[in-house]
Amino acid sequence: MTSAEFPTALILILGAAFVPLFRGWVRRAWLLLLPVLAFAHLVGLPHGSFGEVHVLDYTLVMMRVDRLSLLFGYVFLIAAALSAIYAMHHDDTLQHVAALVYSGSALGAVFAGDLLTLFIFWELTAVSSVLLMWARRTERAFGAGLRYVIIQLISGMLLLAGSLIYLQQGGSLAFEHFTLAQPGAWLILAAFGIKSSFPLLHNWLQDAYPEATETGTVVLSAFTTKLGIYALARGFAGTEMLIWVGTVMTAFPIFYAVIENDLRRVLAYSMTNQLGFMVVGIGLGTELALNGAVAHAFADILFKALLFMSMGAVLLRTGTVKGTDLGGLYKSMPWTTGFCIVGAASISAFPLFSGFVTKSMVMAAAASEGHPLVWLVLLFASAGVFHHAGIKIPYFAFFAHDSGIRCREAPLNMLIAMALAAALCIGIGSFPAALYALLPYPVTYVPYTSGHVLAQLQLLVFSALAFAWLMRTGIYPPELHSVNLDFDWFYRRLGARAAAGLVTGSSALYQHIAAHAQRALRGALAQGERYYGTDGLLARTRTTGSMVMWVAILLVFYLVLYYV
């Protein structure tokens, strides 16, 4: 038996069980040790299927090791380690345990070689992650968490239903590539789509993530959606529909991100936007595109975590992340400001930062595969993301008008976590060869050509110019349609507005349904109390006579049925 037989996920999940036993620095060391141990376990694993468990006549594969699963395994563990460092200052056992189980189960899902194992870890991520929202212990967080977990559980149910149908119709339990013509494949795609926040299935993300604790959002940002991306890359690579789904995902959140005031919610919108790039890459399905999709997932986990970390630090120190209430924080939190700018530069794909070397692979693939329309929308989305995530976040939080807030710099552990993440972002951007070597397919793509660098810089400079001009003329937030000068005419012609309207509609519908469901549920609960409560019709203590009456009724019922 080699070490590959042991599921890496269990190192984190079983390790979580010991967290409540430790206190103080022992606990901190333990929290950091677990992801490091798991990482050490991954390094040097041979490729192949291991950890086979025989359950219910089926063979479950706990460890399917190949380049794709290893890549996600590495980055998940890096994210787990970073968020462990980031969360070290607090003593909330619930959050520590939930974060470990959550990252462990995401890891387990990545290495799952069959649909049942995938389902088990899929559900476990849902259940463990919601605790990170409820740990904030506010009424709002509780409601958002409840909506979140219900949607995630529905995603799991869809996955299970799809898998069972697939199995029943002659398929196997193996988690391999599906085509949409296969029975059950649509259900599985829908399950993956919920996790990847497909348009109209995305509302849970913006609804729930900003409600988690300052450390919880960092953990959340890394796993759930990227697990969806991994599953899509594994199961639905080359499905053409995904190109268009992804294209829509890159474009529509921009409009919302620009007018949103809660900076963590802005980041949540930019998450859907970045996921769109990955989904496009998966939809294209060529080697370059898939490489780009997973490389971008890798980079995105790091820079998105970095951005959420900087906002978490702001939330911790000032108690708010409302753009209107903040400003001028660079005086109080210079380090955090610096790290945030690194994250912003990465997500905006500045040369020498990680987004530059990964996102461009997807765009190059789109161009070379003959999808000019897709390429143009992606270009527009790149400008948009620079604008709302790259400029808006650091500008409103740390610069803009001085809000007068004077607070302390973030705690040391947070700064260390941010510094590490920032170093990784710059490292990947400056020396992409290391990341490229890990990708599923051999890489021939060269990011640093003069044409690419120049084009990207032009895009960024003009986008920045637009922002500066709009700020100076004081028309910034309301007049969003004139933000992106170059592409303004284009997205109008596309009818992106209509799409945006649809999304607004779906958002309103979602809130509407949620509100109605809650009211109906409350009514049903009260009604239920009447029947099932301790004095209710169906649950109160009965007299012996009435019990005997039921016996008589049933006996007569049987006799009549049998005799007739």
Added chain:
Amino acid sequence: MIGEHLAALQVVVPLMAAPIIVLVRRGAFAWALTMVVSIASLAIALALLVQVREVGVVSYALGSWAPPWGIEYRVDIVNAFVLVLIGLLATIGGPYAWRSFAAEVPEDQHYLGYAMFCLCLAGLLGIAITGDAFNLFVFLEISSLSTYVLIALGRERRALVASYQYLIMGTIGATFYVIGVGLLFLMTGTLNLHDLATRLGDVAHARPVLAALAFVTVGISLKLALFPLHFWLPNAYAYAPSVVSAFLAGTATKVAIYVLLRFYFTVFGKSEIFDSLPTQDIFLVLSVAAMFVASAAAAYQENLKHLLAYSSLGQIGYITLGIALANQAGLTGAIVHLFNHGVTKSALFLLAGCIWFRVHSLRFADLAGLARVMPLTCAGFVVGGLSLIGVPATAGFVTKWYLVLGALETGHWWIVFLPVVSSLIAVWYVWRFVEAAYFREPGPALIGIKEAPPILLLPAYVLVALTVYFGLDTSFTVGTASRAAEVLLGGLR
């Protein structure tokens, strides 16, 4: 030597222990003897299981009177499995009973409690092992009468009422059963279950046989607390002493289910009687009603033991659903759940006992913030709760899986959704405990409360561990149950 008489010893050992305990009248001795007897029962049951896995059927003629004239003890894989469950839960309950009885039962009644426990054990084992319909009735009465006393030992005076109601209902159930058996005897002239099966073929559609089936069905349904004949159960379980609740919840209804399986599949299985009767449909409807009504009632209970009792009723619905499906996968699910739920629910009742031992209340209002002071008890309870829901990697999931497969096999796709939806209700009632224990601030009732003593926690944790273990490694449970299902379905033509 002993190997030949294992079947007899299975019942005789606990049966003889009871009078010895009453003669000696010492609590400590009674406890020690009960422990020995329980462990012996488990060992014998395991030995029998090993034997039947090799030879198929162990038949023991009591007093060397050959069946079908004498009483036959007949062990096959189905009842060997049930015997192991009973032995296991008695063995786990033994060490727990020491502190639990000390806290809940007056000292001068301890030895009586243990004597009744041995009698109850003997009765339950007897029901499971005997191959004689009338002998089964005798053991039914032995186990029932001792159970009434055990329930009445509960601290609250409401225990007396609960025990009285159970006495009335249990007696009616047993009477119905014996009326049914009498009618069968009238038509066939035999009481041996196996012999009945072969002789019923000739007279299957005679009216007395139909009446017998109705009486036996209702009588046994009462004992297994099938909706709507369940009203006696919640109070009986809630007011009994902790260890008694745990033992009964895991065994009493399960043995009744075994009797039902035996009658439906072995005795009536070979006749054509079910082809013309809607028994299956009625069972389906009642099971579904139990799964939803009882589970919903569980979610509204204010007392933790009441919640567990109502949840038991819902879980029994799963078992009878599997029986109603009557195919290989469904029946496997039913038999696995009989075992898994016995283990899980016993664990939960033992943990509820731990809570009562410290807090002296099981009302949710008094359990707020409990996880801060009793983390281990609460963690175990959550794991057990996850199994009730049927979360993967717990024993409960295995059952759901087979029930769903069984439902798919029948082609009634809508049945597939029933266990899934009803487990959402389970999420709700388990959540109520989680919410109270983990998310609320501790009230004044919890000041100075410590974790339960190890002697109480350890037995409970053994069962919690088994709940997880049987969710991961199903070779023993599913392997045995699927063979049992084959044997039972083999009884059908």
